[in-house]
Amino acid sequence: MAQSEVSLKSRVKSKPAAKKKNQIGYGxxxxALIIVFGWYLSTVATSVALRWMIGIVFGFILQRSRFCFTAAMRDPFLTGSTSLLRAVIIAILVAMIGFSAVQFAAVSAGEAVPGNISPVGIHTLLGGIIFGIGAVIAGGCASGTLMRVGEAYVMNMVALVFFVIGSGFGAYIFGWVKDNIVRSSPAIFLPDVLGWPLAFFGQILVLFGLYWLAFWWDYREV
Structure with missing residues (x-):
């Protein structure tokens, strides 16, 4: 019995590894197809070809970085890694500083605050819960789903179909929701409530605190 087990293990070890298929030709x-299609779009309109190029670049970065907002919130509890969460915090910090500069410049010049100040209410809470449940079932948010569709994940292809259906239904009922729920909800602009210094530096401190907490969670002793 022992000899048969040893011979079986030796055969398993000696079995050659499956050779990976070379996919350079497909790439x-x-x-070439991307370039040709981009050239065709440039004959239609330069702006369309530019959007095509930007979409390809963003798609490549998204796929290589495995960027997904759902994974950023899920991975710290599932795998213990906070690398994506820290990347999201940095992205929010950079965007916040940039938008704050644009908005403060407009307000200082006596102009209206650029951008949409969206009302916050029960619709925000319910929307977040519904989206969160869908993201958990699908295994990713919108960006993560699109990225995995490009990698031929069948489950995410199905999720994308229902993502489109749900978005269509949401667009259909949005008029009623806006008139009956959104309009009665307050639109909160933090600089109006806290003042510009406290709103700006307060957000920076909160984001730095979250980053430190994520860093500690990643390197804590289990």
Whole structure:
């Protein structure tokens, strides 16, 4: 019995590893197709070709970085990694500083605050809960779903179909929701409530605190 087990293990170890299929040819063909289609779009309108190029670049970055907002919130509890969460915090920090500069410049010049100050209410809470449940079932948010569709994940292809259906239904009932719920909800602009210094530096301190907490969680002793 022992000898048969040893011989079985030796056969398993000696079995050659499956050779990975070379996909460089597919990549070159796809790149050529992207360039040709981009050239065709440039004959239609330069702006359309530019959007095509930006979409390709963002898609490539999204796929290589495995960027997903749902994964950023899920991974600290599922795998213990906070790398995506920290990347999201940095992205929010950079965007907040940039938008604050634009808005403060407009207000200082006596102009209206640029951008939409969306009302916050029960619709925000319910929307977040519904989206969160869907993201957990689908295994990713909108960006993560699109990225995995490009990688031929069948489950995310199905999720994308229902994502489109749900978005269509949401657009259909949005008029009623806006008239009956959104209009009665307050639109909160933190600089109006806290003042510009406290709103700006307070958000920076909160984001730095969250980043430190995520860093501690990643390197804590279990």
């Amino acid at each position: 070159i063909a796809l790149l």
